[in-house]
Amino acid sequence: xxxxxxxxxxxxxxxxxxxxxxxxxxxxxxxxxxxxxxxxxxxxxxxxxxxxxxxxxxxxxxxxxxxxxxxxxxxxxxxxxxxxxxxxxxxxxxxxxxxxxxxxxxxxxxxxxxxxxxxxxxxxxxxxxxxxxxxxxxxxxxxxxxxxxxxxxxxxxxxxxxxxxxxxxxxxxxxxxxxxxxxxxxxxxxxxxxxxxxxxxxxxxxxxxxxxxxxxxxxxxxxxxxxxxxxxxx
Numbered sequence: 001x002x003x004x005x006x007x008x009x010x011x012x013x014x015x016x017x018x019x020x021x022x023x024x025x026x027x028x029x030x031x032x033x034x035x036x037x038x039x040x041x042x043x044x045x046x047x048x049x050x051x052x053x054x055x056x057x058x059x060x061x062x063x064x065x066x067x068x069x070x071x072x073x074x075x076x077x078x079x080x081x082x083x084x085x086x087x088x089x090x091x092x093x094x095x096x097x098x099x100x101x102x103x104x105x106x107x108x109x110x111x112x113x114x115x116x117x118x119x120x121x122x123x124x125x126x127x128x129x130x131x132x133x134x135x136x137x138x139x140x141x142x143x144x145x146x147x148x149x150x151x152x153x154x155x156x157x158x159x160x161x162x163x164x165x166x167x168x169x170x171x172x173x174x175x176x177x178x179x180x181x182x183x184x185x186x187x188x189x190x191x192x193x194x195x196x197x198x199x200x201x202x203x204x205x206x207x208x209x210x211x212x213x214x215x216x217x218x219x220x221x222x223x224x225x226x227x228x229x230x231x232x233x234x
Contacts, residue, residue: 001054001149001171003045004111006101006132007038007073009066010122034069037117039184041177044147045115046077046185051149055079057108061089061101067200074195075187081200082108088205091217094123098131100215103208106136113154114174118143126176133174141169145180 012031045056058073060066061084070081084104092100105111114136116129126142133140145164146157154169159178169175187195205212213219 001048001052001112002057002109003048003054003113003115004057004059004105004109005038005041005045005073005078006105006114006116006128007042007058007060007069008035008117008120009033009060009062009069010035010120032065032068034072035117035120035122037119037121037179039117040179040181041115041117041175042073042076042078043182043184044144044175044177045113047182048113048147048149054112057082057111059084059101059104059108061085061092061097061104063090070200071195071198072187074198074200075191076185077187077191081198082203083200084203084208086204086215088212089216091220092215093220093222094125094127094131095221096215096217096219098128099135099219100208100210101128102132102135103210104203105132107203107207107209110172112171114138114172116174116176118176118178129174129176136172136174139170139173140175141167141173142176144175144177147175147177147181 009032012033049056056078057080058070058078059082060070064085067083070083074081089100114132119126130140141156141158143159144156145159148155154171156167156169157164158167
């Protein structure tokens with residue numbers, strides 16, 4: 001089974017600032033980390049590889065410094081790391097992000113399974129995973145709490161308001177994974193050292209085969225018009 005895991009670098013701070021002209025997050029000069037909820041998708045992929053064989057590829061879209069989270073993914077044990085990075089991608093909303101990632105995955109694949117974390121802690125939209133599935137035209141299952149490979153079939157538990165449902169998922173498919181699914185492993189010191197020497201594969205605008213008008217801020221149909229801070233009730 002060939003698996004891709006989409007991960008994201010997010011600001012390691014609650015003091016986020018917005019660009020006054022574009023109303024997008026200012027990330028320059030802010031420490032960044034792997035989105036904590038993506039750890040569970042990475043661990044799920046590695047366990048599936050152990051059960052079903054195949055490969056695991058970690059993919060992120062971001063600036064050059066996003067290589068840092070790909071090195072963490074390599075230290076955890078993924079087979080390949082890919083950075084989708086281009087100035088044309090800056091300012092992308094969830095639509096443009098999911099489209100760009102979907103087209104990158106199409107060029108890199110085919111993949112039997114695409115895994116994402118539930119959501120990123122900087123945007124909290126939970127839209128990119130389902131968006132990737134929609135752009136690729138493949139089935140999706142969100143809020144996954146358990147993943148099993150049994151007799152050549154992918155079986156998952158999906159969290160509902162009133163409990164869980166057990167599903168057999170046809171492949172290829174896209175899943176978003178909750179923290180209840182597993183306990184992520186800690187990379188060994190040796191694996192971390194090896195990952196420091198790793199150079200992720202890079203993909204730019206020409207590699208994803210999208211026109212500039214469909215990427216970044218220009219390709220984003222949503223705009224942040226105004227930000228307000230709610231007043232605490234007394």
